[in-house]
Amino acid sequence: MKNILEIRDLIVGIDSIPPTWILREANLSIGEGQIVGLVGESGAGKTMVSRVILGFTPEGSRVFGGEIHFCGSKISDLNRDSRPFLLGKEVTYIPQNPMTALNPVQRINDQMTDVLIRYLQLKPRDATKRAVSLLSEVQIHDPEKVLKLYPHQLSGGMRQRVLIAIAFACNPSLVIADEPTTALDVTVQKEILGLIKRMQSSHGTSMLFISHDLGVVSKICDVVNVMYGGQVLETQEADALFSAPSHVYTKALLSATPRYDRPGDLLEPVSDRLVTEMGKTILSWDKRAEACFYK
Amino acid sequence: MFGRYLMLRLLLAIPTIFCVAVIVFVLMRIVPGDPISMMIPPGASPDDIENLREIYGLNKPVLDQFLIWLNGIAEGDLGRSISLKLGVGQLILNRLPATLELVILSMGIAIFLAVTASVAAIRYKDTLVERVLDTFTGVAQAIPDFLWSLLLLLFFGVILPLFPITGRLDPSLSFDPITNFYFFEAIFTFRLDVVWDLLAHLALPSFALAFPLAASLSRVLRGSLSEAMSQDYITLAQVKGYSRLEVITKFALRNALIPTITLSGVQFAFLIGGTVLVEYIFSYPGLGNLAISAVVQRDLPLIQGLILTFAVMFVITNLLIDLSYALINPRLRGR
Amino acid sequence: MPTTSVFKISSFSIFVIVLLGFAALFAPIIAPYDPMAQDLKNSFLPPFWLGGTSEHLLGTDSLGRDLLSRIIFGARAAVYVSVIGSFFAALIGVVLGLLSGYFGGALDALISRLVDAWMSFPSVLLCIVLAAVIGPGLETVIVAIIIIDWTRFCRVVRSETIVQKSSDYVSAAIIGGLSPLKILIKEVFPNIAPLLVTLLTLEMGIAIVVEAILSFVGLSSSHIPTWGGLIQEGRLYVNQAWWLMGAPVFCIVVVVLAFNLIGDSVRKRIDPVLRA
Ligand SMILES: Nc1ncnc2c1ncn2[C@@H]1O[C@H](COP(=O)(O)OP(=O)(O)O)[C@@H](O)[C@H]1O
Numbered sequence: 001m002k003n004i005l006e007i008r009d010l011i012v013g014i015d016s017i018p019p020t021w022i023l024r025e026a027n028l029s030i031g032e033g034q035i036v037g038l039v040g041e042s043g044a045g046k047t048m049v050s051r052v053i054l055g056f057t058p059e060g061s062r063v064f065g066g067e068i069h070f071c072g073s074k075i076s077d078l079n080r081d082s083r084p085f086l087l088g089k090e091v092t093y094i095p096q097n098p099m100t101a102l103n104p105v106q107r108i109n110d111q112m113t114d115v116l117i118r119y120l121q122l123k124p125r126d127a128t129k130r131a132v133s134l135l136s137e138v139q140i141h142d143p144e145k146v147l148k149l150y151p152h153q154l155s156g157g158m159r160q161r162v163l164i165a166i167a168f169a170c171n172p173s174l175v176i177a178d179e180p181t182t183a184l185d186v187t188v189q190k191e192i193l194g195l196i197k198r199m200q201s202s203h204g205t206s207m208l209f210i211s212h213d214l215g216v217v218s219k220i221c222d223v224v225n226v227m228y229g230g231q232v233l234e235t236q237e238a239d240a241l242f243s244a245p246s247h248v249y250t251k252a253l254l255s256a257t258p259r260y261d262r263p264g265d266l267l268e269p270v271s272d273r274l275v276t277e278m279g280k281t282i283l284s285w286d287k288r289a290e291a292c293f294y295k
Numbered sequence: 296m297f298g299r300y301l302m303l304r305l306l307l308a309i310p311t312i313f314c315v316a317v318i319v320f321v322l323m324r325i326v327p328g329d330p331i332s333m334m335i336p337p338g339a340s341p342d343d344i345e346n347l348r349e350i351y352g353l354n355k356p357v358l359d360q361f362l363i364w365l366n367g368i369a370e371g372d373l374g375r376s377i378s379l380k381l382g383v384g385q386l387i388l389n390r391l392p393a394t395l396e397l398v399i400l401s402m403g404i405a406i407f408l409a410v411t412a413s414v415a416a417i418r419y420k421d422t423l424v425e426r427v428l429d430t431f432t433g434v435a436q437a438i439p440d441f442l443w444s445l446l447l448l449l450f451f452g453v454i455l456p457l458f459p460i461t462g463r464l465d466p467s468l469s470f471d472p473i474t475n476f477y478f479f480e481a482i483f484t485f486r487l488d489v490v491w492d493l494l495a496h497l498a499l500p501s502f503a504l505a506f507p508l509a510a511s512l513s514r515v516l517r518g519s520l521s522e523a524m525s526q527d528y529i530t531l532a533q534v535k536g537y538s539r540l541e542v543i544t545k546f547a548l549r550n551a552l553i554p555t556i557t558l559s560g561v562q563f564a565f566l567i568g569g570t571v572l573v574e575y576i577f578s579y580p581g582l583g584n585l586a587i588s589a590v591v592q593r594d595l596p597l598i599q600g601l602i603l604t605f606a607v608m609f610v611i612t613n614l615l616i617d618l619s620y621a622l623i624n625p626r627l628r629g630r
Numbered sequence: 631m632p633t634t635s636v637f638k639i640s641s642f643s644i645f646v647i648v649l650l651g652f653a654a655l656f657a658p659i660i661a662p663y664d665p666m667a668q669d670l671k672n673s674f675l676p677p678f679w680l681g682g683t684s685e686h687l688l689g690t691d692s693l694g695r696d697l698l699s700r701i702i703f704g705a706r707a708a709v710y711v712s713v714i715g716s717f718f719a720a721l722i723g724v725v726l727g728l729l730s731g732y733f734g735g736a737l738d739a740l741i742s743r744l745v746d747a748w749m750s751f752p753s754v755l756l757c758i759v760l761a762a763v764i765g766p767g768l769e770t771v772i773v774a775i776i777i778i779d780w781t782r783f784c785r786v787v788r789s790e791t792i793v794q795k796s797s798d799y800v801s802a803a804i805i806g807g808l809s810p811l812k813i814l815i816k817e818v819f820p821n822i823a824p825l826l827v828t829l830l831t832l833e834m835g836i837a838i839v840v841e842a843i844l845s846f847v848g849l850s851s852s853h854i855p856t857w858g859g860l861i862q863e864g865r866l867y868v869n870q871a872w873w874l875m876g877a878p879v880f881c882i883v884v885v886v887l888a889f890n891l892i893g894d895s896v897r898k899r900i901d902p903v904l905r906a
Pocket residue numbers: 014022040041042043044045046047048049058059
């Protein structure tokens with residue numbers, strides 16, 4: 001199968017002396033039409049991966065090494081300003097917090113149609129028609145009315161639906177969803193998750209699905225990557241990962257996650273010994289990198 | 296809902312204006328000095344003086360004078376100017392258009408400068424451009440409009456004589472306007488030579504008024520802009536593929552204007568007060584110039600009328616600012 | 631790098647302010663001529679670098695009076711008026727601010743309304759009116775400065791007093807039975823004193839501008855040279871001898887910038903209080 005996105009040995013750090021490492025030779029690939037999960041505890045560097053793909057490394061940080069290939073061409077050495085041809089059309093994004101991600105002073109219509117007009121060269125009226133059908137696709141009732149509203153007039157779940165519609169508006173090749181359900185009510189979470197899965201398969205889009213929750217990832221992903229300390233420790237088909245995890249950390253993580261298939265099992269926190277051990281591995285990596293990039 | 300809010304604001308404005316009227320009226324009368332003494336010709340008899348006092352109502356008790364004045368206002372009569380021997384209302388109406396043109400142009404320039412400077416400062420954050428803009432803003436804000444007038448007059452009126460430094464319109468241009476809104480009338484009658492000359496006369500005074508306002512506006516705007524730039528909707532806009540400049544102007548700016556308007560309403564109103572000295576310095580025939588001569592001549596009815604006019608302009612400016620705030624913030628717009 | 635630039639700015643300000651104070655204090659000694667002495671044969675002399683003589687460094691005015699001497703004496707008038715004006719403005723503002731902030735209630739409401747009304751009107755205008763009514767003179771200018779600027783002190787002191795009032799040591803003093811007057815003087819005032827120093831610095835710059843404005847409009851004393859008066863005279867001859875206006879304008883601009891830079895660097899440290 002062809003890979004739509006490939007990340008090889010990506011190293012990102014804050015450019016201080018010595019550098020603070022955030023991604024430590026991370027590897028990741030996303031096949032065409034796949035949903036690829038990226039799980040790990042908070043601070044593992046998941047958001048960083050998505051930001052590097054989008055070209056939005058935070059201020060002060062930079063890519064030290066490694067490559068990102070998108071559809072076979074290398075994009076990691078393009079800076080942000082030479083990427084717009086990708087952003088918005090080929091690669092889109094579903095944000096974590098729908099409450100703050102929409103522009104408060106613009107009507108929903110304008111926020112949806114701008115990409116359609118910009119990238120599909122639609123006329124404003126046709127763009128609105130397209131927006132209506134997109135909103136029905138994400139199961140918003142009375143889309144014509146919603147298009148006329150401002151974000152503050154919508155609930156969190158509604159806003160996330162709008163954001164999903166925007167993400168799929170131009171039939172992108174890759175959608176990155178960074179914890180798209182974390183900020184939502186539990187009841188809404190399930191619906192949104194189902195919606196994302198449905199949108200992904202009906203559009204045939206590839207997707208990077210980021211979450212700290214193995215349970216969520218297990219439900220919708222084809223392939224799962226487990227991340228810790230800026231490294232991808234393990235990549236497996238979703239079923240295989242749950243039945244036969246290979247990395248000790250994955251095993252520990254699994255026994256710390258509530259299982260829908262085995263309710264009643266006792267949860268075990270990740271042991272201190274394992275944490276210290278993995279800390280050591282990271283430290284030795286940092287030493288090597290320092291010798292390499294900081295002389 | 297918004298209409299009711301506006302009505303409420305208008306109602307609240309009335310006591311403000313009334314207070315100003317009372318304060319001015321009382322102030323002008325509790326202090327020693329007699330306006331009549333300024334206007335009597337040498338050798339006038341006490342009878343003549345008494346006559347004059349009677350004509351201007353200055354022989355009545357203060358409260359009566361005030362009631363008569365208020366009554367006059369209600370009937371649209373502001374009294375007669377002592378020094379110019381003309382109706383105060385007429386004098387003010389004649390001069391008002393000149394001041395309004397100056398005020399509107401200055402505010403426009405100030406807004407333009409402030410928006411450009413803050414957008415540029417955010418766009419070129421952490422570069423030389425930002426530091427240069429910082430310095431300009433600091434200096435523009437530190438120097439009040441009075442000094443800006445003098446500096447501009449010196450540098451661009453005298454040392455480098457680019458602009459005229461007195462008046463409103465070159466008298467050699469034959470222009471017979473129907474209204475006193477020269478500028479608008481010149482535009483509608485396609486007198487481009489007149490438009491050009493008016494602009495040349497307005498250039499120095501309006502920039503002098505605009506600089507300090509622009510500086511304080513851009514301080515606030517820059518703060519709000521850089522705060523807006525860290526919001527999630529900005530990230531989304533960037534991910535949608537907008538360039539940095541587009542993100543600032545199309546997304547951040549409108550959001551940043553909301554807090555800016557709330558924080559700088561007073562500054563706009565203060566620009567109106569600034570016209571007094573600036574008009575005087577450039578001998579610009581507006582209300583401010585009239586006010587200074589009224590003050591120097593101790594022309595009580597005229598001073599009262601002028602202060603009242605300024606107070607009304609203040610209140611209207613504040614209202615307009617509230618209105619634009621509501622227009623720009625969808626949360627306040629009528630649902 | 632920021633530290634050096636702040637340092638440079640401060641030393642510029644301090645230099646200017648020391649120079650100003652020096653000129654004001656020793657005007658009769660350092661001024662080369664009597665500022666009122668006329669010499670009609672030598673009127674409109676340009677400054678020495680524009681073809682004038684070294685005897686009149688900045689040239690002479692329409693009556694042949696030495697411009698440098700007039701500027702030095704103008705500094706004296708400006709400093710005199712601003713210092714006294716600022717002091718009394720601060721006094722009134724601080725007293726009302728302390729009372730308003732400490733006692734709250736109707737008194738606070740009254741004072742706050744007054745301050746709001748005061749600040750919502752262009753005070754320069756009110757001041758010109760007032761000065762016109764009292765009649766011209768240095769005292770008039772002082773009164774005008776007080777009237778314009780007591781509100782700045784009042785507002786800041788009020789909000790700071792409210793903060794102080796809720797602090798533990800004031801609560802302790804209240805429980806300890808100290809009278810409000812003593813609490814205000816012994817506990818609250820020392821804590822707002824540093825703030826006051828900053829406000830006074832900023833105020834000096836403002837007062838000097840007010841002085842210039844009023845003397846420019848002809849509402850200060852006409853018997854002594856004032857910067858505003860010099861500007862007003864210079865404005866008449868600006869096309870023949872621009873330096874007559876240029877020199878005093880330059881002085882005021884430099885002084886205003888100096889006070890502002892000092893005020894700014896101090897303000898950065900206590901910004902939240904001043905913005906409140
Ligand atoms: N702007 C930044 N400056 C410094 N460190 C950062 C910055 N952004 C992220 N990091 C660091 O990078 C690591 C990864 O962050 P992130 O990708 O947000 O983790 P995750 O999304 O997995 O929770 C964290 O340890 C965080 O401290």
